[in-house]
Amino acid sequence: MVERTPILNFFTHLILFVGFIFCVAPFVIVAIAASHNLKDVNDVPMSLLPGSDFWVNIKTAWTTADLGPKLLNSFIMAFGVAAGKVIISALTAFSIVYFRYPGRMLIFWLIFITLMLPLEVRIVPTYAVVANVFEPYQTIMDLTGLSWLIEKLSGVQVQLSLGLLNSYSGLILPLVATATGTFLYRQFFLTVPDELTEAARMDGAGALRFFVDILLPLSRNNMAALGTIMFLWAWNQYLWPLLITTDQSHAMAVTELKQLIPNVGGAPEWHIAMAGTLIVMLPPLFVVVLMQRWFVRGLIATEK
Amino acid sequence: MASITIRGVKKNYAKTQVVHGVDLDFTSGEFVVILGPSGCGKSTLLRMIAGLEEISDGTIAIDGKVVNKLEPRERGCAMVFQNYALYPHMSVAQNIGYSLKVAGVPSAERAQRIQAVARVLELEHLLDRKPMALSGGQRQRVAMGRAMIREPKVFLFDEPLSNLDAKLRVQMRSEIRKLHRRLNATSVFVTHDQVEAMTLADRLVVMNAGRVEQVGTPAEVYSRPASRFVATFVGAPAMNMLEGEVTLDGVSLLGGSRKLNVSRAGLSVGAKVAVGVRPEAMRMVAPGTPGALEATVDLIEELGAGRVIYVDLDGAPFSIVTSEIVHPEPGSTVGLQFTESDLHFFSSETGGRLDVFRASVPEPALQG
Numbered sequence: 323m324v325e326r327t328p329i330l331n332f333f334t335h336l337i338l339f340v341g342f343i344f345c346v347a348p349f350v351i352v353a354i355a356a357s358h359n360l361k362d363v364n365d366v367p368m369s370l371l372p373g374s375d376f377w378v379n380i381k382t383a384w385t386t387a388d389l390g391p392k393l394l395n396s397f398i399m400a401f402g403v404a405a406g407k408v409i410i411s412a413l414t415a416f417s418i419v420y421f422r423y424p425g426r427m428l429i430f431w432l433i434f435i436t437l438m439l440p441l442e443v444r445i446v447p448t449y450a451v452v453a454n455v456f457e458p459y460q461t462i463m464d465l466t467g468l469s470w471l472i473e474k475l476s477g478v479q480v481q482l483s484l485g486l487l488n489s490y491s492g493l494i495l496p497l498v499a500t501a502t503g504t505f506l507y508r509q510f511f512l513t514v515p516d517e518l519t520e521a522a523r524m525d526g527a528g529a530l531r532f533f534v535d536i537l538l539p540l541s542r543n544n545m546a547a548l549g550t551i552m553f554l555w556a557w558n559q560y561l562w563p564l565l566i567t568t569d570q571s572h573a574m575a576v577t578e579l580k581q582l583i584p585n586v587g588g589a590p591e592w593h594i595a596m597a598g599t600l601i602v603m604l605p606p607l608f609v610v611v612l613m614q615r616w617f618v619r620g621l622i623a624t625e626k
Numbered sequence: 627m628a629s630i631t632i633r634g635v636k637k638n639y640a641k642t643q644v645v646h647g648v649d650l651d652f653t654s655g656e657f658v659v660i661l662g663p664s665g666c667g668k669s670t671l672l673r674m675i676a677g678l679e680e681i682s683d684g685t686i687a688i689d690g691k692v693v694n695k696l697e698p699r700e701r702g703c704a705m706v707f708q709n710y711a712l713y714p715h716m717s718v719a720q721n722i723g724y725s726l727k728v729a730g731v732p733s734a735e736r737a738q739r740i741q742a743v744a745r746v747l748e749l750e751h752l753l754d755r756k757p758m759a760l761s762g763g764q765r766q767r768v769a770m771g772r773a774m775i776r777e778p779k780v781f782l783f784d785e786p787l788s789n790l791d792a793k794l795r796v797q798m799r800s801e802i803r804k805l806h807r808r809l810n811a812t813s814v815f816v817t818h819d820q821v822e823a824m825t826l827a828d829r830l831v832v833m834n835a836g837r838v839e840q841v842g843t844p845a846e847v848y849s850r851p852a853s854r855f856v857a858t859f860v861g862a863p864a865m866n867m868l869e870g871e872v873t874l875d876g877v878s879l880l881g882g883s884r885k886l887n888v889s890r891a892g893l894s895v896g897a898k899v900a901v902g903v904r905p906e907a908m909r910m911v912a913p914g915t916p917g918a919l920e921a922t923v924d925l926i927e928e929l930g931a932g933r934v935i936y937v938d939l940d941g942a943p944f945s946i947v948t949s950e951i952v953h954p955e956p957g958s959t960v961g962l963q964f965t966e967s968d969l970h971f972f973s974s975e976t977g978g979r980l981d982v983f984r985a986s987v988p989e990p991a992l993q994g
């Protein structure tokens with residue numbers, strides 16, 4: 323039991339408030355900086371009273387970095403990753419929890435390993451695969467002499483190639499293939515009573531029917547939580563988009579922000595950079611606010 | 627309606643066998659109750675009938691058709707689970723109608739059948755509620771509705787009343803009975819509660835440690851228990867049991883301190899037996915009455931309609947149920963009498979029932 327006394331209340335609120343200030347201060351400073359003009363933003367110390375150029379700066383940032391299409395790109399990617407994750411993880415967790423088949427534990431551990439090897443660690447091989455999806459198969463065929471055999475027999479040289487650089491699939495797929503979501507679902511599925519599964523079997527529902535009619539509706543809080551987290555995570559990706567999008571038409575908002583950062587020798591236009599940052603920050607914020615109710619429920623506990 | 631034939635059914639989990647060869651026949655429209663202590667394998671047996679558990683050995687046939695390899699939905703069974711197992715995200719109507727939806731029944735017909743079932747179970751005003759918003763008894767009824775709507779050949783119940791309070795349990799018991807009379811589908815009901823078993827069953831199957839001990843009507847099982855286990859398991863308070871040894875002129879009880887004058891028809895001298903007598907079959911008489919056993923009163927339990935008197939018979943605990951208004955003081959001595967036809971004899975080795983004494987002795991006589 324936690325005691326409730328006025329003094330304790332005061333201190334808990336004080337701690338909360340200090341924490342809140344710590345979290346919010348950077349955002350406030352970004353917003354204030356975004357409202358100054360070139361001279362004010364470079365004052366030392368910078369004035370903490372908002373300036374009057376907010377909308378002008380936002381417009382400048384928007385046009386300079388061409389944020390419209392970039393935001394759209396970011397949104398497509400983040401949404402794709404979130405949706406892909408929510409679906410793939412649900413399916414893999416369903417398979418692991420509800421079916422007994424040979425190699426189940428092996429697959430389970432393979433999925434688990436991806437937790438220990440995030441994209442950043444295996445970025446070079448992943449790049450190679452995305453550059454040519456068939457690369458691994460080509461290598462296997464070359465090594466086993468299969469391509470040589472086929473060439474001898476049919477005269478056709480086997481040269482499989484499918485590049486995903488500068489494409490949405492290339493951006494999205496490698497980010498979808500990790501285990502976080504699978505574990506979230508697995509933990510939840512394990513709490514679903516066996517009787518429910520058996521009742522569905524008695525009612526004549528097959529595995530897929532059970533998955534769609536019962537398991538998925540029950541996991542909607544989980545889906546919301548996972549979707550939100552993955553949306554934010556994908557939105558904030560930097561290294562991967564930077565690496566595989568050389569083409570401006572596929573550039574992401576987050577990576578394009580660097581265009582707004584003043585160059586050495588250029589004008590120190592930090593107010594524009596801050597305005598751009600603010601714009602790029604907004605969509606994830608919006609998603610969190612929108613999904614918050616579900617999100618928290620999905621992470622905290624399972625409905626009984 | 628369907629008959630169920632179970633032949634040599636066994637169940638192994640990895641290395642351990644939990645059901646050791648069960649043979650049973652349930653006739654069409656019968657209400658069978660499987661009774662047994664916790665862990666005896668009754669749920670396992672029921673789940674093998676339902677198709678939720680694989681049958682390790684033997685066959686189960688429904689209406690003469692072996693169903694070992696059939697999926698639950700193909701067996702025509704419906705099951706009511708102990709914890710109801712209602713789909714939490716579906717309304718009562720959706721819960722009841724789910725099997726029809728899966729079977730592809732058009733929604734108009736579905737709605738009509740849901741209505742019909744809800745009317746029987748008095749759930750009409752609750753059809754739009756979610757299970758969360760129902761009381762235990764209402765959930766139980768929804769679970770029953772879900773089983774009923776498929777018009778199954780066989781109803782299976784796995785301790786469906788064990789989560790209800792005592793009063794509701796009695797009420798649901800009679801509702802299940804009424805429902806059975808109305809639908810007349812073969813029903814198999816698993817419970818470890820003997821009152822439930824006795825009141826519901828057309829026929830009772832008593833199981834112990836993965837084996838069937840006895841099959842019979844509740845009255846048969848009560849009056850002629852086939853084994854020592856059944857004798858002590860069925861009936862409350864439990865049947866009194868005294869260990870004894872067959873002597874030349876009867877049975878010597880409690881290491882020789884008491885004697886029972888019965889002829890030893892067919893039993894060899896020295897055979898170990900257990901003699902049982904139900905607490906309800908005992909009469910209390912004044913101490914010193916000829917032929918009465920003398921015992922010391924330990925404790926009296928008042929039941930309202932009657933009372934249980936616990937006595938001590940040379941160290942062996944003994945109980946008597948009487949409806950007479952008597953209140954012997956704890957510590958006082960009382961006399962006990964019973965008729966010989968109320969005695970049950972069991973082999974101490976096998977635990978099986980021995981009927982040898984009953985036919986051969988005209989006059990019961992006990993010597994204290």
Ligand SMILES: Nc1ncnc2c1ncn2[C@@H]1O[C@H](COP(=O)(O)OP(=O)(O)OP(=O)(O)O)[C@@H](O)[C@H]1O
Pocket residue numbers: 639644662663664665666667668669670671818
């Ligand atoms: N998956 C399993 N693996 C191993 N043993 C099992 C498994 N399921 C059940 N058992 C064992 O099988 C035996 C019978 O179980 P069962 O559930 O049929 O008991 P029950 O008679 O229904 O008991 P209760 O009244 O407690 O429900 C028990 O001893 C149990 O430990």
Ligand SMILES: [Mg+2]
Pocket residue numbers: 668669670784785
């Ligand atoms: Mg059980």
